[in-house]
Amino acid sequence: MEKVVIADKLTKKFGNFIATNEITFAVDKGEIFGFLGANGAGKTTAMRMLCGLLKPSSGDAKVAGFDVYTQTEKIKERIGYMSQKFSLYEDLTVRENIKFYGGIYGLRLPAIKSKTEYILEKLSLGEVADTLVASLPLGWKQRLAFSIAMLHEPPVVFLDEPTGGVDPITRRQFWDMLYEAASNGTTIFITTHYMDEAEYCNRVSIMVDGRIQALDTPRRLREQYGVESMDGVFQILARGTSTK
Amino acid sequence: MIAIEVISKTYASARALQQVSFEVQKGELFGLIGPDGAGKTTLFKILVTLLLPDAGKATVAGFDVVKDYKMLRTITGYMPGRFSLYQDLTVGENLQFFASVFGTSIEANYALIADIYTQLEPFKNRRAGNLSGGMKQKLALCCALIHKPEVLFLDEPTTGVDAVSRKEFWEMLGRLKNRGLTILVSTPYMDEAVLCDRIALIQNGTILAIDTPEGITTHFTKPLLAIRGADTYRLIKDLRTAPFTHTCYAFGEYLHLTLKSESVDRTYIEAFLQQKQHRQIEMHPISPTVEDTFMSLMDRQ
Amino acid sequence: MKRFFSFVHKEFLHIFRDKRTLLILFGLPFVQVLLFGFALTNEISYAKIAILDNDKGMHSRKITHRLLSSGYFRLEENLTTYADIEKAFRKGKIKMVVVFPQDFDSEYERSKGAHIQLLADASEQNTAISLVNYASAIIGDYSAAQNPVASSPMMIDVRSRMVFNPELKGAFVFVPGVMAMVLLLVSAMMTSVTIAREKEMGTMEVLSVSPLTQSQIIFGKVLPYLLLSFINGCLIIALGVWVLDMPMNGNLLLLLTETLLFIFLSLSIGIFISTLTDSQLVAMFASLVILLMPTIFLSGFIFPIESMPKPLQVVSNIIPAKYFIAIVKGIMIKGVGIGYLLKETLILLAMAGLFIFMSLRKLKTRSL
Secondary structure (H helix, E strand, O other): OOEEEEEEEEEEEEOOEEEEEEEEEEEEOOOEEEEEEOOOOOHHHHHHHHOOOOOOOEEEEEEOOEEOOOOHHHHHHHEEEEEOOOOOOOOOEHHHHHHHHHHHOOOOHHHHHHHHHHHHHHOOOHHHOOOEHHHOOHHHHHHHHHHHHOOOOOOEEEEEOOOOOOOHHHHHHHHHHHHHHHHOOOEEEEEEOOHHHHOOOOEEEEEEOOEEEEEEOHHHHHHHHOOOOHHHHHHHHHHHHOOO | OEEEEEEEEEOOOOEEEEEEEEEEOOOOEEEEEOOOOOOHHHHHHHHOOOEOOOEEEEEEOOEEOOOOHHHHHHHEEEEOOOOOOOOOOEHHHHHHHHHHHOOOOOOOOHHHHHHHHHHHHHHOOOEHHHOOHHHHHHHHHHHHHOOOOOEEEEEOOOOOOOHHHHHHHHHHHHHHHHOOOEEEEEEOOHHHHHHOOEEEEEEOOEEEEEEOHHHHHHHOOOOEEEEEOOOHHHHHHHHHHOOOEEEEEEEOOEEEEEEOOOOOOHHHHHHHHHHOOOOOOEEEEOOOOHHHHHHHHHHHO | OHHHHHHHHHHHHHHHHOHHHHHHHHHHHHHHHHHHHHHHHHHOOOEEEEEEEOOOOHHHHHHHHHHHHOOOEEEEEEEOOHHHHHHHHHHOOOOEEEEEOOOHHHHHHOOOOOEEEEEEOOOOHHHHHHHHHHHHHHHHHHHHHHOOOOOOOOEEOOOOOOOOOOOOOHHHHHHHHHHHHHHHHHHHHHHHHHHHHHHHHOHHHHHHOOOOOHHHHHHHHHHHHHHHHHHHHHHHHHHHHHHOOOOOOOOHHHHHHHHHHHHHHHHHHHHHHHHHOOOHHHHHHHHHHHHHHHHHHHOOOOOOHHHOOHHHHHHHHHOHHHHHHHHHHHHHHHOOOHHHHHHHHHHHHHHHHHHHHHHHHHOOOOEO
16 A cells, blocks of 8 residues: 555654654555644644654654655645634635635646636535635535645645534535545545544544554554543543643 | 523624523533534623623523623623633732632632642643643633632633543533532533533524433434445445435444434345445444434434 | 722733833833934034135124024035035035125125025935024024014025924924823723733633623723823933923923823723724724824824825814823923913813713623
């Protein structure tokens, strides 16, 4: 199986503080990989390194075949990124947002046009195409943001806490999109601190204080720790070492 | 302790609450469960006298939220959605300030918060802005408790807080309940519902159902199966088009399949999936969760 | 009352925690007063000039003497021919040349109208205008002293629109202006921003449901800034008097009272702004646009009101700083008492009342 994200003893130190401590993992093509941890466990630092935003202190990592030390520009061209907080411009319309991001990723005008039509059609956003994003329901925004992150057909998409606060049906509509993208071969790398979200992933890693303490399918982790849910696994792993 | 009678509230553009009614008993831990924008915060603001309802009536501890608001403010504790702390003041200063605003002192009501505050004590001189999410949450709770309220209103206290802190927080609420406090708490997380005595499911400003966490699932009337297979996405697609399917949603590693009627045979479903060449099919009937119930009630609406 | 004081205590904690704001609060008046005050006084003290006296008569010598003893000009060189003028300017040392024509004395005596030519280096336009104005004023004075009865026979062929500063010192204009500006900034902007911050952080909600009354919250916010602004006002007055040699001809107590009134008005504007917005950013911009810009440009602080287009002159009547500047000038420079400043004082009072009234109407413990 082709590995799309590979981290080998990836480490980042800020002065004396070790934010991520020799983390090692590999994510397959088309896999939905859950990257879990409490706030401050080092998730964000690790993800920033993988996205080419932060230079590692030591260790190696490759994303979509490119090195995180020397080929960050190539990495940025080939990844999609979505975070719940700041992905879309609220004061631009749906169409303008798509056009803007299409432009950023170097899509040609005809390509942007056809992609726009495709997204509007697929998300049934035709009627609100020229409405400001600010006035859309949260669930629509999330789906639009994900579609935009997929605009340039990246081999891997990084999702930073993407699905907070929506109703259960809307949330599943979002996961349907993730499953679809994954079945088409896109690798989904998703961080979250909500453990029920973790149950949807193919495999999950759990970070505690900068280290990866567990890495497996949700089912095997539950069995290994003898608990009913991923939440139980997390409580066991995180409680002993940190009560920040 | 809390009585809400056909409360409605409309903002300029949207209807936030439509004829909401329910009661909360003294000493009860009552959960208001629904997504963002369902109207939870609006209802809370009405109950803590920050907002006037368009129609309807509500009383807290026998006091009317419109007429007796001054009296009410001394006996209720309120923790708004974002932890409302002064980021540039220390833990101790925040608590001291809220105590004196309510005309009391930390010492006078220390017993009530002792259990929570001991965890904060080591960080007493740290500024609230430098605390972790879980710690801020605990401090905000202490600040809401410092004047020994009879009723506690907690608006999404666990949003943005990690799983360990969430669990600790619910344990604290349990202990406060045992001291006789009435607690109304809102949350968008269905898995927190089971921790409440009773819950109300709310969506688009309407109450979908009110019951105990166990009782609420009786509102779910159709047969429910959990199914998994090798290719999740194809399985969802095929099941959604199947003639026997009412709804099909992803639920962790399983799919939850609601059938149109009791009469659908499991062997029939298996045959259907085999014909579509699905492998490693695993299937068993399950009893519905609060989340299943919520979705079916949304659907019915 | 204990509640109220704990609120005030908390406000002071906020203020003293925020070192940067504190620095701006107390650094700003210093820097601005000194900057504006000195920058302008330096420009017009001992400017280097050259003189081409073709007549060398009594009047030309007397006028030259007056110019050089005024403190504004210093003689760099005496020129002998017109050709020297351009050379002198080219060297870049001198700012102005004074030219007396050949028959200056005789024409002056015959009252036919004498001519003095003032040539100024217009590459520094403001300086040039000031220098020409000062020189003209001094020459006019001389002429008036010579012929107290007759209308001035003196003709000076310099045409310029005047940005005239009758006290002849920049600090006199700028100290009241800076004072108005700093007090507005500190009082109005700081209060509106801190109230907006409480709304942003959600702490306002908690305060609203507490037994604190709305007026306790408002006055708790206001009191610390009232004190800070008052200290600031005193600092600026002290700087003006002791460092920039402003006169203090009037009653200090009256000046301080008027300062307090102006601060109170500024605070009421700040509270009014905060009732209109929920975000710190908007509060900040609103303060800048509604208060600072008009104060700087329309109060007569930098551009004289008389030389503004008519519509702007009308607008300047609603700028509070205009009246405060008039009051400060009146007390410090002219030394007048309250009797002469009644109109301005009443206008400031009325404005404060209006803003407080509007704020109270807008502010509610509960919203609909």
